[in-house]
Amino acid sequence: MRTHNRHVFMCVGPRCTENGLQAQAMFELMGEKIDARPELTVKRTRTHCMVACRNNGPILVVYPEGVWYNRVDEAAVERIVTEHLVGGKEVSDLIFHRLGEGDTCTLDKQDV
Template sequence: MRTHTRHVFMCVGPRCTEDGIQAQAMFELMGEKIDARPDLRIKRTRTHCMVACRNQGPILVVYPEGVWYRCVDEAALERIVVEHLVGGREVDELIFHRLGEGDTCPLENEDA
């Protein structure tokens, strides 16, 4: 295992995208983006289901920050990699939960 300063988990379970196919593709793309930057010290791990996406996944979690992102498309993934993992700035509009800050935020379009 290579030395790392952050650990990124991404759900590739069947609930976030149809049969998890797009989620797996996003996980692989994230690996390519991380590997293209050898100075990054990022460990990535796929998970099955984090039961938090409500079909708006895949979910991507960055530790040690404990930031939970909705990573719904390639543009979101690119922003998370470039802005957070490379630049050290969290992408606030994609965050739906932070470790230690209570319950997850409801979706804007979710029925009450």
């Protein structure tokens, strides 16, 4: 296993794009972009449906930050690699979720 300090998980469908073809292509492009920068210590793993895209896939998650990106196309891959993985700055206009935020069930203190 390659040494890494970030782990990128990317959905390759099959629901987010037709038969997962575009999603798989973006996963492969992400690999090319990461491998082209030997200074990056990033591991990449493909997943199947993360049940989060609602037709806004493919989805890509970067850990340990816990940042979820959607609608990952060629331009998004380039920006995520350049700005987030290399530059350390999240691509805020592509983020749709963050780890620890957006719980669907919240309780009022008086309900506890």
